[in-house]
Amino acid sequence: MDVLRDFFNPYERNARLYPALITLLPTFVSLYCFFEELRDILTTVIGSIFFVAVSYLISKVSRELGKKKQDTLIIEWDGMPSTRFLRHSDSTIDPLTKQRYHTFLEKSIANFRCPTLEEETNDKENTDKVYDSAIKWLLTKTRDTQKYSLLFRENISYGFTRNFLALKPWGLVINFIILFGSIGLIYKRYQFDFNKVLPIEWVSILISIVIIILQLLITKETVHSKAKAYARTLLEVCDE
Structure with a gap:
């Protein structure tokens, strides 16, 4: 079954699924932290096959956006490294x-x-x-990932940063909405009386800020650096 096969595939999971899940993490955390009535539902969903299906879907979206981004980057780089x-x-x-x-x-x-x-x-x-x-x-x-484990890790690292960069524009919009929405809820509930804000709600704000900073730190130069590291490791196979 493609869904389960991809979910347990290390490359699919690390290079395609994780960038999307990290991008959407503030959304899940905010819903969980600010809406107590949703916690049982979210806990059930995350532990169900529904989560596997959603994960499969967003990993495919991540892949397609990443491939389109790569096509643009190849032109800017004057070819793959x-x-x-x-x-x-x-x-x-x-x-x-x-x-x-x-x-x-x-x-x-x-x-x-x-x-x-x-x-x-x-x-x-x-x-x-x-x-x-x-x-x-x-x-x-070099398809043998055990024999060429370093190359496999470099490929995952490149794939992760490429896909994370491809998700960046959408991710920043979503996460800024979540951040400002969370701040708005704090004002509505507590009128910015920070002593009344629950610790779990501060956690939500902090996670949103951390993910936004991480998204801002991933740039084209980051992806290019990872691509060059992967290219060097691939070509070093010629010295075997």
């Missing part, structure tokens, strides 16, 4: 290491030849397709 790092014109990886990677790929992939610097300069689009094919081969080679 894994492809860029193989180019002769890119200086991220030193020339000797890069030549070693090129040699490994040419020996390991049937009918494969890395473009020359001249070919790359004259036809960047097609030479990138050659590099992309090498990256696809590496991805296929």
